[in-house]
Amino acid sequence: MLLLPALAGLAFLVLPLVGLLVRAPWSTLGTRLAEPQVLEALRLSLVSATLATVLCLLLGVPLAWLLARVPFPGARVVRALVTVPLVLPPVVGGVALLLVLGRRGLVGGWLDSAFGLTLPFTTAGVVLAETFVAMPFLVISVEGALRAADLRFEEAAATLGATRWTIFRRVTLPLVAPGVAAGAILCWARALGEFGATITFAGNFPGRTQTMPLAVYLALETDPQAAIVLSLVLLAVSVVVLAALRDRWVSAS
């Protein structure tokens, strides 16, 4: 009774990927990958996703620590707010970013007049858009790891004379390192695939803001073969990410 829909579901998930592999122009794959536009988009994607992940780590780990360890009124509301970008359509995120950080935005106007700093339609804008959508993945993962970590190790460190900061740096963080790594990988994968917020907030300028997903979308209209090649690269990256998280998820049962 359940087998048929289950198989249909599986086919639905797997077939598009198979299609991608079947229709790929394998013979010209090498030369197409070496095309400057492809390389440029790939470089931009890798750089911006990595920068976004670094930003997520710098801001997200302390935020996760705050949520997991410091009881404060409204913690539940804050936790809910943190997860909003998870469910928010990315395009809406892009619009929101534009309203706040755009040239006439609430903060963007000030940045522009005070520092001459413009974020929209720049590579920095790409990084910000990716950070916005990817950070919840990191925060949730790290917060979970912090909650699961045994607090008594921190007590043991305190009896040995460690200050709160030393405890965080030398005990807490190493203990939750697997959670941080998993969160960072997820975060990086999400940033790499980011489309909606990026195109809304940062636009689609080759070499500056045109990341792989944007290039795929654009190529689909002009050169479908190129779109397939670019998609294959993203698929390969996804598979690598999945492999990196294998121990954590696939064998979790």
Place this chain on the structure above:
Amino acid sequence: MSGLDARLVVRRGAFDLDLELAAAPGEVVALLGPNGAGKSTALRALAGLVAMAGGHIRVDGADLRPLPAERRGIGMVFQDYLLFPHLSALDNVAFGPRCQGTGRRDARRIAAEWLDRVGLAGHAASRPRALSGGQAQRVALARALAVRPGLLLLDEPLAALDAHTRLEIRAALRRHLAGFEGAAVLVTHDPLDAMVLADRLVVLERGRLVQRGTPAEVARRPRTDYVARLVGLNLYRGRADGGTVAIEDGAGKLDTVDSLTGDVFLAFAPSAVALYRTRPDGSPRNLWRARVAAIERQGDRVRVQLDGPPFAASADVTPGAVAELGLAEGSLVWAAVKATETHVYPA
């Protein structure tokens, strides 16, 4: 005053702890008590891991109560050791000296010395998960001692070990405690650990002190049912009138050779109880008819629980005697205790 001088008042919901505790430098005090008595809470209050509602903690004259845990300079060995899993044995021990501001190289040298002292020089590079229970315990001890604490706290340091390792580690721990110059407080629920390791016992029940003294005193003169069970004695409260004690909560009277008057405790060992199938000839003075409530093998002896009236008691007999007397749960026997085998002391 040097050493430890503390009064620990901790309130948590329905539980409340109020305990005075003192230990001279070089002295080991064991906190003994049933589960939930507040032993670990007392230790955590000393370490600064639990907020105190009142009282004081002085170590070598310095008031520690206002200080947070990291500034108390107290070494603590936790029940399951809590060695940092991501650090080697050496770095675990070096952690404390590092936090005290010692340079990396010096901290490692100090740590290596301590590992050597606990006989684990060869395991410096091992991760905690690669260590056996006994080795982990020794690393935990080295880690606590490496901060040169004025007070050493040990929370059930032997509870996580199997019986064989326990014997060995207990002897090693005794040696290290003897070499420690500060005061030490040990929490345990095992009377043997307490007797072997401690100079003085403090028995805690429901957050209150019920008895204190040297192991020999406590073992000889238990003052609560818990302590009596711990040291394996039959204990009764009663009123003495010369050589006779009228047992409280029972109809019985026991003759003794101690002549006290007033409220007393009366204790005798289960091995002092003789059992007979029929009323023995010559009638020893402390003789009563009892019903067997339970029979339980303990090593090479058999513990027989006797029901009242006139009072409940435990008797230790040989397996041979059980067969000879035809003992079974519910059977009736004659029980006797010589007056010279009883021990009476003021309540």
